[in-house]
Amino acid sequence: MADETIPRRRFLTGAAVAGAGLAAPAAAQTAAQTATPAPSAPEPPAYTTLSANEAAFFTAAADTFIPADELTPRGSDLGIVVFIDRQLGGAWGGGAKYYRGGPFPKGKPEQGPQSHLTPREMFAAGVDAVNAWTQKTYQKDFDRLDAAQRDTVLKALEAGKADLAGADPRTFFESLYQIVMEGFFADPIHGGNKGKASWAMLGFPGLPALYADKIDKWRGKAYVVPPLSIQDFS
Amino acid sequence: MVTKLKEVDAVMVGMGWTGSIMARELTKAGLNVVGLERGGDMKPSENFALPGIRDELRFSARLDMIQDASRETLTFRHRPSEHALPMRRMGSFLPGDGVGGAANHWGGQHWRYLPSDHILKTHLTNRYGAKAVPDDMTIADWSMTYDELEPFYDRFDKLCGVSGKAGNLRGQKIEGGNVFEGARASDYPTPPLKRSLSGDMFAKAAGELGYHPFPQPVSNASRPYTNSEGLTLGACQYCGFCERAGCEANAKAGPLVCVVPKLRADPKFELRTRAWVSRLIYDKPGKKVTGVLYTDTRTGEEYEQPAGLVVLSAYVFGNVGLMLYSGIGEPYDPSTGRGTVGKNYCYQLSRMGINFFFEDKDFNPFMGSPGMAMLIDDFNGDNFDHSGLGFLGGVKMSCGSGTGSPIGYHPVPPGTPRWGSEWKRATKKWYQHAANISIGGSNYANRNNFLDLDPTYKDALGRPLLRLTYNFVENDYKLVEYCIGKAEQVARAMKPTILGNPRVRRGDYDIVPYQSTHNTGGTIMGANPKESVVNRYLQSWDADNLFVMGASTFPQQTAYNPTGPVGALAYWAAEAITKQYLKSPGALVKA
Known part of the structure; x- marks a missing residue:
């Protein structure tokens, strides 16, 4: 079970040590803790917009969707959390090309999302809501759950069976799934798909x-x- | 404070295909023309260059070249009794932005409509009787026959360097081409694209079933081609990145490659970008427009551009919106059937089909273009007998290699989990071995599908958003059920290892997933002002010096992609203006 909580510890250790100006030992420590090392030398994560909690959440989600196996390293080692950070910290995350005029009544699903929130704000709220729900059901944040529990939680979100304090779990799930898949498959210039791992996997x-x-x-x-x-x- | 500018002979509202073609024809006739474009300018050598143009995330997922919904979108509801809400992110359809318009990011599928499509209502009532067309199906004939438009289809083909194989050359049917197409005066400017293994397997199976396979006509030049303007297109590289992005090879036809270079060099033409037209200035008693009002989006300054002639050459929604904002014509009211502006909005039944998987075949799905496909038209339009079927219209059915870009394309058989190692193994196993038959269906007008102005939501200029009231109807569902069965029949005949689940549109129209950018109607052509917005020369019934271009003039939509007739109609209207209107300005058709 111990390695299941590595994402958060890895992040917190990296951040703390980097803050003290000791980035190199942090990198070494991270490498030692990483079950499946990334193809290139791992660097301490540095994020433009994600909080420690959010980074831990996305790490856990990316590693559940994209586990390490004979085909690729796990999602976080492919840079998917860096990808998400850049997307949410960039123009798209800030609501570029998204119409935000009110009012915002609830519509039919076929009318499309009617949220006030930018993608950045939506993910912040969604991470909080999922953690609040897993605290209630497992007394732990999502990233502290073991792999099987995380899988169960994601399936519950997908099926709309989680209580996110009024928000639609399916909407959050599909957004989360989509951004992780984009990080997995997009050109590495955006921060994910390190080593073109998914392209090599497919033969693209x-x-x-x-x-x-x-x-x-x-x-x-x-x-x-x-x-x-x-x-x-x- | 509006700055009034010096009058020009003609102004184009939008510089996509129709604005570019019309500007070119009018400057050739000696007019001084200003092209106003809402978006920015683009140069293929800079904006469509390698390696950056091969970025699926930027172009396909984040819609870099697509209209900015934060500034201008529309609201949507299924029926008149409902409350419309904004389409907050572009989804179902993707209009373009900037010089070149949607033709910068189109796939290039280039059709002529069937002769029967041009006289649809007459054709159907002749064949099936006066009662065959339901009361609420408000279809109409086009205002010109296929034969009348043929020389203009031909001109547009030769502008674009369309690749393909004729199936009907001057009345002689040619095996291997589309035997259902109307008679062509000349063969396609360039030969068909290379063929994919999947396309050939489809063609073989369809042929053995007695159908008539042919290669997709497409505005991807199959070899270098010097067009009717003396401009040169490159040869298609089969990159698989066509759709939603520009073409670095200059092989995909578009205004930036095929027309605009001529305009840039012409002192009679002036291009003004980031010039967003808010309305036309309408002299109702005089039955004319005196010019247009636009905002420079860099400064916020407003300008009045007086013009002798105004051409609405925006996308469908821009054209309909500007008619309504300017108070030209009577808005359509579905409860009474009165009014014409916004009437007969149609769409398509798109992105349906069936996936299949062949363990022992390698398809290289990343080599291709959306136009590299084999098709059958045996179930298109009225190419088959509809007696007793309970619906009208049909589908084009195709199979080919469009794109293998992995965010959007990593097919797995039904029953595969959506994530985890088992899912990863399935994507690896099947990526090379999957193919797809797709069907896209016609969409005939219904009295309750229309466009008007929203009472609540506003665009960035403070104007009401356009409101779309639209849903699929019984005719559409029946058409889809029948035609998906035919697609499944061909798919089974190909003997795949695994057959996927058919994808059809069964429920209410959903504006979220991409379907097609083939919206039509709202300023339809017709024989009289009671039933249409423009006459057969696309001249407004309500303002003699206003011409409306594009698919907003189609009375209903076929299963085909609309760009072919959009270009042909621009040449048709340009000839009417230069040969008739300029000599004797006034109504070209008596109301």
């Missing part, structure tokens, strides 16, 4: 995607190459 070649001279040659045969990303051409 990434860039430059110029196939005019390949499409006939590879017809009916899997075109498998080490994937390349935006950074590789920059």
Whole structure:
């Protein structure tokens, strides 16, 4: 059970030690605690907008959706929490291209989300609400649960069977699922998908995607190459 | 304080396909033209360049090139008795923004509508009797036949370098092309795109069932092509990133590649970007518009641009909104059936189909384009006998290789968990081995589907948002049930290892998931001002010097993507203006 609480400890240790100006030992310590090391040397996490609680929550969620196995390291080691931090701290998280004129009555699902909240605010509220619910049911925050319990909680959210103080658990679940999947599959330039791990898993070649001279040659045969990303051409 | 500018001969409201084509034709005829564009300017060499253009998150997920809903969106409800709420994030459809409009991020599927689509109501009543069309299905004929529009379809084909194979050349049917298409004066400007394994498997199975497979006509040039303006398109690279992003190869036709370079070099044309037109200035007794009012979005300053001729060349919603904001024509009222502006809003029954998985086939799903597909039109329009079926209209059915970009594409068989190691293994196992037959259906007008102004919500200029009242109706559901069965029949004949669950639209219309950017209607063409907003030359019945372009003039929507006729109609209207209207300004059709 001990390793299940690593995400939070890892974050808190990293933050505290980094604050004291001792980043290198923190990195070493983190590496020692990490069950499946990331392909590159791990760095202490640094976030632009996530709080310690939020980082721990997203780490636990990313590692539940994307566990370490023979295919890829776990989600947090792929940078998915860094991805989420950048997304929520950036224009999209701040509500770019999102219409915020009131009033905000509850509509039908087919009318789309009618929230006042920006994605940043929605995730902040959602993390609090899920933790409040797991405190009630397990007396622990979500990130302190073991893997099986986290899976159970996510399934309850997905099925709309968690009590989030009036908020729709399915809406929060789908947003959480979507942003973790984006972090897993998006170009690594956004902070996730470290080492192009998900692209290698699928067999997606990434860039430059110029196939005019390949499409006939590879017809009916899997075109498998080490994937390349935006950074590789920059 | 509004600054009044010097009068120009003509002003374009929006610089997508129709504004660009019209501006080009009018400057060629000697007019001084100003193009007003709500968004910014773009240059393919800079904005669509490698490697940054291959960013699925930025373009597909975060909708970098799509209209900003925080400034301008619409409200939506299913029926007139309900309360409409804003579409707070773009979803079901994705209008563009900036010079080039939605054609910067389109997929390029390029169709001509069927001859029967052009005379739909007449055709259906002739074939099935006067009672075949239900009372609430407010469909109408187009104002010109296919044959009349053919030379203009042809001109637009030659602007775009459309790739494809003719199925009907001057009346002669050609095997391997679309035998249902109307007679073409000339073959496609470039040959069909290369074919995918999945497309060929579909074509073989469909052919063996007696259907008529053909390659998708698409505005991705299959080889370098010098267009009717002397501008050169590159060859398609099959990158799989077409949709929602620009094309670095200049192979995907769009105004920025096919027309705008000519306009930039023309002293008779002036482009003003970030110039958001808030309304037209309407002289109702004089039956004309005197110009347009716009806001410079960089400064907030307002300008009046007087013009001899105004062309509404925005997207469907922009065109309908500006008619309503300007008080031109009578707003449509579904309770009485009176009024025309906002009437016959139609959409499509899109993104339906069936996935399948072949253990022993490798499809390389990332090599392709949305237009690299094989299709059948055997169940499109009225290409099949509808007697006793209980619905009208049909679908185009296709199979090909569109995109393998992994945020959106990592198909797994039914019953796979949504996350965890088992899910990861399934994505790995099936990524190379999945394919999809998709069907997209027509959507015929209904008296309760329309556009008007919302009483509550406002856009960034303080104008009411447009309000969409829309739902699928019985005809749509029946059409879908029938046609998904046909898709399943072809899918089974392909003998996949695993057949997925059919995806169809059964419930109420949902504005959240992407379906298609093929909205139509609201300023429809027609034979008289009681039933339509514009005449057969797309000239307003209520203002002689106002012409309305684009799919907002379609009386109803087919299963096809609308850009082909949108471009053809722009050339058609331009010819009416330059050859008739400018010689003798006034109504081109007597009301």
